[in-house]
Amino acid sequence: MNLPVTIRPETPADIDTIRDVTVAAFATLEISGHTEQFIVAALRAAKALAVSLVAEIDGRVVGHIAFSPVTISDGTGNWYGLGPISVLPELQRQGIGKALMAAGLAQLKALGAAGCCLVGHPEYYRKFGFDNLPDLVFEGVPPEFFFSLSFDGRMPQGKVSFHETFAATA
Secondary structure, three states: OOOOEEEEEOOHHHHHHHHHHHHHHHOOOOOOOOOHHHHHHHHHHOOOOOEEEEEEEOOEEEEEEEEEEOEEOOOOOOEEEEEEEEEOHHHOOOOHHHHHHHHHHHHHHHOOOOEEEEEOOHHHHHHHOOEOOOOEEOOOOOHHHEEEEEOOOOOOOEEEEOOHHHHOOO
């Protein structure tokens, strides 16, 4: 990547731009329900955004990543869900998402998180150490698209539930 990217926490002034970046990033993705912008807004309103970072180039927000707490049926705590992660389409595949992932995961670790899980494309998230684990599931999602990454070496077992606001549709 040749672009100078700055990763920083979101501010209230970023909210509209984060929505626009999220809409643009998912607009042509066939597997998307196109509700990602509503999910981010609902997580924010519920004060459930544990980590919310933006990527800037020349002062312009071009990407965003969100992390929120998840619940695991075995009672394991301090795990987070990643999502959504968004980069403007014209700037994808230039390392911005990778920079957001690295900064977001580092911030989760600094908060003392035990791990992170997500729903996503297998070829992308494995690069960051995420893997499919047969004993940790997210109902309704094929196992090859549900990924987990333990920060402390311990793996929970059971069903993962993302924050209730992931059901937001408007």
